[in-house]
Amino acid sequence: MLLSQERNLVVEYGRKMLEAGLTTGTGGNLSILNRSKGLMAISPSGLNYLDATAGDIVLMDLEGNIHDSKRKPSSEAGFHIALYKKRPAINAVVHTHSVYATTVACLNMELPAVHYLVGFAGKKVPLAPYATFGTPELAENVVNTIEDYNAVLLANHGLITVGQAIQNAFDAAEELELIARIYIQALSVGKPVIVPEDEMERVIDKFSTYGQAGGKED
Template structure:
């Protein structure tokens, strides 16, 4: 099977999307990119995660052509391709309709540094992409436009959800988890008053500290992020 190992990981992490509470039903999608072949593998459209098998995961090129699968790819394949086309270090993308990130996205509120753990995204503010209909080239283009302006490892998408990327699926998933937790903290802080948002200078110090957080990079005990 073409890119079998990557397809198996998409199945594994699709189930983690559900068990972690990052999404429900068939909402959200996951992809991985293989730079050697130039192909990405992405979860199939509308198949429940618990029923998805490796052969259902779709192999595509970044121009939207299906290379191998009996299933239709996720409707957001263009969104995923935007990350691989725009960010050379991207190897995995996690898109979820997680409750608190989606709540902020629907309110037009950026994810801010209410808690320093947002440093997992590499920035002090996770920006919001303006609304476009899901699964359209227009949404993919708006995401690319936002990626060109920001170093963030995650984005909110107005009236839609969130999306995160990393140089591995483990890291992309960890960023998604952290952003959801930070969004919940921000929402709760907004419910009782005005959140005390850390400054860009304070966050720059945190991001610098993160460079030495946890175990050495070659350790099998290395953390993938604040919650991963």
Template sequence: MELENERKAVVRFGLKMVESGLTTGTGGNLSIIDRKSGTVAVSPSGIEYAVLQPRDVVLTDMQGNVIDGEARPSSELGFHLSLYGQRKDIQAIVHTHSPYAVTMACLGWEIPAVHYLVGFAGKKVPLAPYATFGTPELAQIVAEYIGDYNALLLANHGLVAVGSSMDTAFAAAEEIEFVARIYYQTKSIGNPVILPDEEMNTVLEKFKTYGQKKMGIGK
């Protein structure tokens, strides 16, 4: 099976996305790109992650043409392709409907450096304006607003996280949901103290050597 490892990773992390509470039902989507061939392995539209099999994961080219797979690719394939075209460092994408991140997105708020773990995205998590899901307009907006960040809120919609691997993209989605929750809780009680840019510069520099591999965090 072509891109078997990539397809298996989409299945595994799709299930993990549900188990971690980052989405519900068939919401959200994931993809991995093979840069050598320009082939993208993307989750299919409308299939529950609990029953998803590697053969259900759809392979497309960078123009969105289906190369292999009988299912329809995710309705958000457009912004996956636009992100891969925008930044060559992106190898995987995780799109979630995680509740605290979505809460911020529905308020029209960026997520500032309320906790140093916002560094998984950069100095903050920026907010992209609303556009209807699955449209070329949304694909264009996502590519425009991602900048060099590794996570982006979509107004009234959800969160997009990117990374040099599925592991790093998923880690960004998971940690930003945590930071979104902290921001929500602190705003509910009072006015949170936001870390200054100087401290976030230090954090981002330390993140470059955190863990077993370089994280490639945006600035």
């Protein structure tokens, strides 16, 4: 099977999204790009992650053409393609409708550095303006907003994370959901204190070397 490893990983991480409470039903989507072959493996439209098999995962090139696939791709394939074109160093995209991150997005707020783990995204998580799902306008808003961050909130919609590998993008989605929850809870009590920008620069630098092969500080 063409891109069997990538297809199996999309199935695996789709189920992990459900298990981690990062989405429900058929919501959200994820993809992995094999740059050497010029093909993206992306979750199919409208299929429950628990029912998906590797053969259901759709292969597309970065011009939007479908290869070796029996199903329709996610309706959000456009912003996956746009992100891969804009960011040559990323090979995975995860899009969630996780509750707290989406709550922040529905308030049309960025997620600031209320906790140093925002460093998974950068110094903050920026907010892309609202556009109808699955449209070129949404893809344009995403790529115009994300810049060099590893995550972006979609106004009144959800969260996107990117990474060199699917594990990186998924970990970022999990951690940022935690930070979004902390932020919402802190706002309900008072005014959150934001980690200074120079400290976030140090944190991001430490993230690049922490652990066995780079990772987060506990």
